Amino acid sequence: MNRFLFGIFPYLCLAVFVVGHVWRYRYDKFGWTTRSSQLYEDRLLRIGSPLFHFGMLGVVGGHILGLLIPQKWTDAIGLSREAYHVLALVGGIPAGVAAVVGLAILVYRRRTTGPVFSATTTNDKVMYLVLGAVILLGIWNTIAGSLLSFGGHYNYRDGVSPWFRSIFEMRPDVDLMAAAPLGFKVHAVLAFLLFAMWPFTRLVHVFSAPIGYLNRPYIVYRSRDKQAAGGSRAPQRGWDKPELSSAPTKGKS
């Protein structure tokens, strides 16, 4: 079981992640969007969305530090384990709390604002569930494992991190994960599940982060599209056709 979950499953998920994105980008550029619902509701989004997104940026940054940078390197520059630990908590807890509070506001908004809720697909709901579970487990692991030391202190930089790096070295060290507390195990498995779902959800907008905006000229000039001019291509799906009668047929009661 451990062998599958921590030795095979990550590769399956990463493969789906990579191939899925290539496929989605090639076949569904039109659907590649943030699917913003700001037009429907503004007040809660103004608070929740920046909280969640900036919190998540902090969380992702923290994971890069914690997972990718080996303990040896921080030891080498003279950063003691206790100091690193304090640093990680000082940075990680606010970011995590911001993300959770933001997510809570956004989910509340999504559920209570009629138009936003009706624009939420099943796909979205499943993704939010997994994303929420991953985030909450992550917070729990931090609190239980590091802060309160339930069931003994666990240093993930001796366990989870080397395992994570070992995946990319193509020889996954399953034993490291097998010894980790349950919270970390579930967190890792769900996180990889999220990676597998990623290309098929609205999460793809993460890869559209418009960094290029910072150094492109303000006005973009482009020639008429020589390939796609006029009626050249076979018709493909894009904008929706008019929907004149279907919307209000319910709600007569």
Added chain:
Amino acid sequence: MRVMAQMAMVMNLDKCIGCHTCSVTCKQAWTNRTGMEYVWFNNVETRPGLGYPRRYEDQEEWQGGWVRKPNGRLTLRAGGRVKKLLNIFSNPKMPSIDDYYEPWTYDYETLLNAPRQQQFPVARPMSLISGKPMNVTWSANWDDDLGGATQYGPKDVMLKGIEDKVKFEFEQTFMFYLPRICEHCLNPSCAASCPSGAIYKRAEDGIVLVDQEKCRGWRMCISGCPYKKIYFNHKTGKAEKCTFCYPRIEVGIPTVCSETCVGRLRYIGLMLYDADAVLDAASVENEHDLYAAQRGVFLDPEDPQVRRAAEQAGIPGDWIEAARRSPVKRLILDYQVALPLHPEYRTMPMVWYIPPLSPVVDVIKDTGHDAEDQANLFAAIDTLRIPVEYLANLFTAGDVAPVNGVLKKLAAMRSFMRDINLGRDPNEEIAEAVGMTAESMYEMFRLLAIAKYADRYVIPTAHVEQAHALEELATDCPVSEYGGGQSAAFGEGSGTGGLTPVAVENLRVLKEAQTADSLDDLPVENPLRGRLNLLNWDGKGMPDGIFPGDKTGTPK
């Protein structure tokens, strides 16, 4: 000098009767889709009035367009690139659906399915956003014809400085209509606001378009455009805007809004301009100089040097010819009667307006004086500060001098032509009083009042050397059918990329049919040849061609 061509429009506001035909036909053609119910690429506003979306002109509030920094450089009013990116997770200045209006339809089914009852069943308004019954409290033209003007009128942003003078009692209020489309600016702040770089200006004809495959729905363009002419499709999550009907323009026929305008008040033509001069012109210090500065950016296609530079820049010969005959150029540069809408936004808009003289004429008429006498009109223009200042707030950043000049030209034309129509000798002095010649005044009259189709629209066709791509030849592989086999797996609007293309050949057929004297004169290959024009059929008998021919081509 970097010569570029720009497809531009001028609207003659004196002739607008506010019938909204342009809006309706545009909506039928372009925004008759889910997610776009509240969107009007073309809308007609009654002025004074709030506009659509409400009070969009209040840039203190909406932060659209550009501002000039103290060092003389332009920056987006809503902040530069870094600030834009920091605000990307929720746009602080985006209008909500309530600022436009909540779109609705009616529950017509009740009318058919209601059980037998004492009261007649009613089709209730149902929100197209939430799907629930709603109360209709606002729309794209709720204050049409000054409806509710006592309540809404004073909130008009353009009344700044003259609030106390405009009276909203019906007999004392001036009123005119302002049809608006995207301005297809030379310095578009929407494009500059787009983090993804999805909004671009076409190098050939200057039409500003949104690449639907590059748009990621960051919504910065919506607040960046001071005219609020970029809209968010709430189903696909992408920005959409007026396309200047580019598929029609490319084959040489006017936009839908122009074609269907019953007042024939729209003019379409090319302007040549110096792309290198745009930024400097948009950055002049005094807002009042922006109108003149933008005129200075345009190049005169009669100038041989300009023509040579245009050729070197790759502008085809027939386009340069079209620029010489352009009605838009005549109105903007030669007669100087067209003015830009809100030059103070510094976007260098390219849909210009001839301000209406009718508020002035109406006032003189009401006082019992001769409203076609140029002395009366001139005096009225000078004394009637309210309409003139209001127009100046719209068209010249508040500078009344250019508006005065235009109105006097229109007034002069009015009395000049009266002499001719009454069989008197034309009075050259009237033309000279406004700096024109009798000949140019007469030509301006022909263009503005007679307004022949061929004079209003001088549209060169796009140069497409790839005929295959345009003609929708049957040599394309017909395997993938409409729908592409992909469903909207990732939410509304997703699917195998690509947009539904516009059938260019249909537009060609249409153009031939519209410009021919009779459908019998059409070329043989035109499927409309020999068909009956139902609009002038008197209903008697069954004329030839009332039914289309069968497959063999013989009319029934």
